[in-house]
Amino acid sequence: MRSLIDRFAASEPETTGCATTFEDGTLVVDAAGRDGALASSPAWRAAVVRALADRDAADVVVRRRGLEYRYDDCGVALLTAAGRFVDLVADRDERLADLAARDPLEATREATARAGPAAAIAAESGLAVVADRVADYEDALTPSVGLSIAHSFVDRTAVDDAQLRGVRTLETGSEARIYARPDSVPLYALEVVDLELAADERELLLEAYAAVADGVVEGDRVASRAVERVADGPTDPLLTAVLAKHTRGYGVLEDLFADPRVSDVYVTSPVADNPLRVVVDGESMATNIHLTPDGAGALASRVRRTSGRSFSRASPTVDATAELENGTGVRVAGVTGPVADGVAFAFRERADDRFTLPALVANDTMTAEAAAFLSVAVERNAAILVAGTRGAGKTTLLGTLLYELSPGTRTVVIEDTPELPVGPLQSVDRDVQSLRTGTGDGPEISASDALRTALRLGDGALVVGEIRGEEAPVLYEAMRVGANANAVLGTIHGDGGDAVYERVVSDLEVPPSSFGATDLVVTVQAYRMPAGRKRRLAAIEEVVVGEEGVRFESLYELEGDRPTSTARIDRGESRLVDRLAGPTETYADVRAAIDDRRSSLADLAADGRTAPAEVAAVYADRGRGE
Structure with a gap:
């Protein structure tokens, strides 16, 4: 295959005109000739080497008709050494100096083949050492192109x-x-x-x-x-x-x-x-x-x-x-x-703000059954942490869950860098207020101050883009004393409930009793398939506080590559499902609501109605106990 230089040069007339200048240690050659390819053109090599006879250069760049050809360390070392050789040998052997400018490799062979000043100069200039490492000009002088x-x-x-x-x-x-x-x-x-x-x-x-x-x-x-x-x-x-x-x-x-x-x-x-x-x-x-x-x-x-x-x-x-x-x-x-x-x-x-729960069901990130449980839990004001390692899709899942809040819910979102779909949510008539922390310019509001402010900005859902520092104790204290009786959602780094507990309690210094205010830890994973990288829901664990302290009970866990129910909900053992029941509802009513939601989400996914606007329209009249 011909090189880029050859292809660009094939149909253009030859000329040897050029201008060489130094720009901050870079020798720049403005080429008016056929191609300026130093590997194939002795005339262009001579122009560069003669310029380098006066001073060394860290880089050599040839510019021609909108392209730049940049030569790497090996090529620059050869040309620079040739320039030093020409400078030192010119007064002794003008013919050899001219040969070294046009063909440094041949000049090196000639100089080192005979004893005397030329061989000494080849060694002194470094040309003999550099030339010994170079097979040919294509090896040393093939440039990067831009x-x-x-x-x-x-x-x-x-x-x-x-x-x-x-x-x-x-x-x-x-x-x-x-x-x-x-x-x-x-x-x-x-x-x-x-x-x-x-x-x-x-x-x-x-x-x-x-x-x-x-x-x-x-x-x-x-x-x-x-x-x-x-x-x-x-x-x-x-x-x-x-x-x-x-x-x-x-x-x-x-x-x-x-x-x-x-x-x-x-x-x-x-x-x-x-x-x-x-x-x-x-x-x-x-x-x-x-x-x-x-x-x-x-x-x-x-x-x-x-x-x-x-x-x-x-x-x-x-x-x-x-x-x-x-x-x-x-x-x-x-x-x-x-x-x-x-x-x-x-x-x-950034996290894709086009996703909704029906979209995640459609692309096999999770099953309709698991999505339905999360939907009902969010709608009924559960406190949920979305966990996972870097790049697992935590923010994407958190963003999709915001659509599952009741349409009339006031939501305050706290982020240091905007990644959650605040704009798309507002565009489908959701009441969402964002608070930014750590802007990097001018006065800033700390994460803990932002959280305290959020609790005063209206009674509704509280969303923390990532729980990772001083806001954690404040958030959990608010949850523990019931300062925010609505849904609390956030992401946190960790792979599963035990890892999240260790991070929150040991690293972020939240008391174990306060951590018990968490209802669910939802873990997402990224994994590789032959067709590429995918993400999936890996587990949904409910937080159970008992005499022995905090423990985690799996509601959904991976079976193969799909999150599958552990039957804990079906057996009537989920404490969270019991708490999600309204004043006039039973555990069975919540299970029925989850089953109805499963059918609804599966239908939306099957019909391809997964865009935020379509999903929001379907959700508009959705009420508790649908």
Whole structure:
């Protein structure tokens, strides 16, 4: 297969004109010639080596018609050593100096084959050592390639010695290939659509980008308007999409998150030394994409603009949310100096706010029977903790349970970073008030103060996005004394009731007697299937307080890969079901309500009526004891 450079160069005339400049330790070559490929062009190598005869460079980048070719450490070491050799040998042997500029490997062989000053200079300059490690120019001088406005590069050599596992075309037009590698984690190789543009399209894109950067074009449709301004003809949707990605969007992250299998993207500092990493269906993978330091800085600026939060050496951490061009919401955690060696980020797809309990039944996350029990428990004001490990789907399940509250219930949601579906709930006429803690800018309200405020904002359900700190004792004290007699819902890290109890009582210092105010611990899991990563309900445990203290009784637990009833409810043994009964109801009435709810949820799932608006319409007239 021909390289990207060969493909872009095939139909273009040759010229040897170029200009070399140094930018903060990087030798930049602006190429006007055929391709500027240092591996195949002695003339281009000579231009670079002669520039390096005057001073060393940490990086070498060739720019040509909208693309940048960035050479790695081995190639830079060879070219830099050749530059030092030329500088030292020129006064003694002009012919050898000229050969070293055009063909450093051949010049090294000639210099070291004969005794005398040339051999000594080859050793002194380091050229002999570097050349000995290089098989040929294709080995040392195969560059990473990137669109000049993207601040990211594709490493085309990363797939060497890798076995293709699968290919997927993404909505952005890019292509994702996953490779198994014998001695490392799998490789997620992105064929970025930007690099498939023809040279004239790239130049048009650069003009449009300049129009946006200079403020010549502004407004909501800035990308399409900029392309229209510089193009002689109809707007190309692909050019518009690529421009939007690199102006209003998050660059190559737009491509990565266009893959529905990708849940996390990690930018590790220093970015020049580390590829982006992704989590695909729960599996960690390296990518063939590197950000430049400028690219990391551009991401930091984008996070500051979209979140409104400070992020600098004076405030070196950030926790925010962002929305990509395709509408995908991501949670952003970032660090910078002095707490890290440069800028680093973790981007994680936010909980999907499109899910409802019927949707989770339809996609086999849980059975209709288990969903019905949770629905009735939430509607009847149970105190529920949704537990699980990182990425298990705790927030997604918590968000779906909020639709199960009675339509007239006043709900106050406390979160440090907005992830629960407050907006979608409000859009279907639910009374939901959000409270934010830890904004990172200006005056803040602590989690415990937010909780106390929430208890004064109206009598209704209380939702804590994640229970993890000082708010825990306050929350449990409020539950214990009955300050909030309605539903209390939250997520917590832990795998099962015993782990949650240990976390709440031992780590968060909640008295065991107060923990007894919890009614249910609902555990979710993420697991891998041949078709990819899935999530499931793993267990529903009721909290029982007796003479021996707190214990957990399973109501639903995994049988195979599906949560199945333990028959504790059917045998009349569930203390919670007994407590859920209204003043005029019996245990049997609650069981009947659960069975009716099971039929209703199963019907909605089977009919495909799972969207929030459809579910809310069905729930509108739903009352207790349906």
